[in-house]
Amino acid sequence: MAALSSRPKPPKRSVLVRRAQRVYALLLETYGEPVWRHPLPAIDELVSTILSQNTNDLNRDRAYSALRARFPTWTAVESAPVEDVIAAIRPAGLANQKGPRIQAVLRAIMAERGALDLAFLRDWPVVKARDWLTQFNGVGPKTASIVLLFSLGRPAFPVDTHVHRVTGRLGLRPDDLPADKCHAYFEALFAPETYATAHLNLIRHGREVCHARRPECGRCVLLRLCPYGRANKSNRL
Numbered sequence: 001m002a003a004l005s006s007r008p009k010p011p012k013r014s015v016l017v018r019r020a021q022r023v024y025a026l027l028l029e030t031y032g033e034p035v036w037r038h039p040l041p042a043i044d045e046l047v048s049t050i051l052s053q054n055t056n057d058l059n060r061d062r063a064y065s066a067l068r069a070r071f072p073t074w075t076a077v078e079s080a081p082v083e084d085v086i087a088a089i090r091p092a093g094l095a096n097q098k099g100p101r102i103q104a105v106l107r108a109i110m111a112e113r114g115a116l117d118l119a120f121l122r123d124w125p126v127v128k129a130r131d132w133l134t135q136f137n138g139v140g141p142k143t144a145s146i147v148l149l150f151s152l153g154r155p156a157f158p159v160d161t162h163v164h165r166v167t168g169r170l171g172l173r174p175d176d177l178p179a180d181k182c183h184a185y186f187e188a189l190f191a192p193e194t195y196a197t198a199h200l201n202l203i204r205h206g207r208e209v210c211h212a213r214r215p216e217c218g219r220c221v222l223l224r225l226c227p228y229g230r231a232n233k234s235n236r237l
Contacts, residue, residue: 011171016171016189019171019172020189020198022225024198026221026222027198027221027222030221033197034200039150040151042118042121043074043106043109043118046118047105048060049142050098051098051102053098055092055093059091059092059093060092062091063089063090063092066089070084074116077106086100104138105138118151122153122154126155130144130156133147142159145158145159150196155187156187157183157186157190157199159186162207162210163186163203164178165210166202166206169226169227169228170222170226205222210222217229
């Protein structure tokens with residue numbers, strides 16, 4: 001009877017930590033220290049990140065600017081006719097979904113906290129803070145982690161589709177680990193002081209080199225570390 005085939009054993013944690021450190025260093029050497037756009041207060045970042053879902057940065061920024069120009073405060077957004085909010089954020093796409101969603105999140109925060117202020121999350125453990133934010137419809141782990149990391153200075157690691165794809169090809173995570181379960185996993189793999197830089201440079205690498213289709217493995221600075229790239233010689237052309 002033929003022996004049953006088995007999957008290769010996953011690398012030891014120490015190996016993955018060293019690989020993550022090397023990935024971080026190579027991307028930093030290649031792209032430099034990335035600069036996050038002008039930091040926003042946490043509520044502003046929350047709304048902006050909801051607007052960013054399923055669109056690009058330009059459309060997000062256009063919609064956010066239009067919303068702020070139309071309504072002077074978030075309380076005004078919360079209490080406005082929903083059709084006015086939808087009209088303001090139309091450049092972001094899916095406005096009929098995002099408008100009611102933004103209003104519902106603002107109303108829920110006001111009802112629970114008595115103010116549209118998320119500064120209290122600075123004093124909470126990251127897991128608790130992320131769980132609290134993700135209780136609201138339309139706020140997933142990525143959105144919550146962006147707010148925590150970039151607005152509140154908390155050690156959270158956001159994972160978007162580019163980060164998920166690149167790290168999967170690099171073998172930095174289990175193949176079957178979905179993006180919404182990766183945040184705590186990468187928080188244990190990367191050093192906290194590298195979270196923002198690693199997140200932003202992985203996104204840039206995914207956009208510019210490690211495309212979903214036809215990745216340009218031949219010019220990838222991570223090729224020697226990448227099982228996917230080494231196995232797919234056709235992508236090196």
